[in-house]
Amino acid sequence: MSIIPSIFGGRRSSIFDPFSLDIWDPFREFPIPSSSDLSNETSALVNARVDWKETPEAHIFKADLPGIKKEELKVEVEDGNVLQIFGERNVEKEDKNDKWHRVERSSGRFTRRFRLPENAKMEEVKAAMENGVLTITVPKTEAKKTDVKSVEIKSLESYIQVLIDVLTAETRQNRVTPLVSVYEESCYRKISSEFL
Structure with a gap:
């Protein structure tokens, strides 16, 4: 059994190995987060993950935004074909009698922009929020049918x-x-x- 932490930053854990359990770190419970903790917390909000799928009928965007209310979101169309998603999670109001033991949820703003192709009907964009997932649907224009003229092959x-x-x-x-x-x-x- 090894008591040396792994090179990937974590210790091997096993219920049968008493040395593999996490050792209490007094600085981990310190109320001031380290800079790496701050960057990890804010990156979850700042870099909101968005999936973009194109179907024959529409462009569909899905963003996981847990803890953000639909009132804190804004979806806009800019320059005719740029879809913008704005969000802001506000800080909870503190009461002087409250004692915080840990603050891990982040607050702040994020913006995501997507340039859509010409086949997107930007005037018909629809957005819905359910269970922390924002779904934006942008219908597509029908593909233009090209005129085909057959040419007779002569000698x-x-x-x-x-x-x-x-x-x-x-x-x-x-x-x-x-x-x-x-x-x-x-x-x-x-x-x-x-x-x-």
Whole structure:
């Protein structure tokens, strides 16, 4: 049995090992928290964890915010497509007759921002708070259906014939000089002899 603490900061615990039980630390009960304790406490509030899931119908955000009332939260849309979540947990009012033994719950403010894609309907954002979980739903616009036009695949001969017909028609209307028509005819004969 080892009485040396592990390198990961904790002692091995076993009910059969009397040396593995935590030893009383007088400084741990001290009313002033260390800087590492402060950073751990405030980080839970400042870095509120948020999940963002995209479904075919909507973007869904879920944030675990235990101990925060819905009146202490604010959800806003900024710059058209930025979703902002603000929260503030207030300090409990102290009574002079109260004696505190430990203060571990944090208070303070947090802000989280998310830039949503263009398919988000920001004017239809909905938020709900239940059991310490904030759920924000941002519906999505329907995907635009693209116009599909099928193109007929023709043989090279028929494609060249269409070009000749167009140029011949333009020549008759004096839009193109007859020289172009003569040149086109010679090209047609050359291509036809090579490919046909």
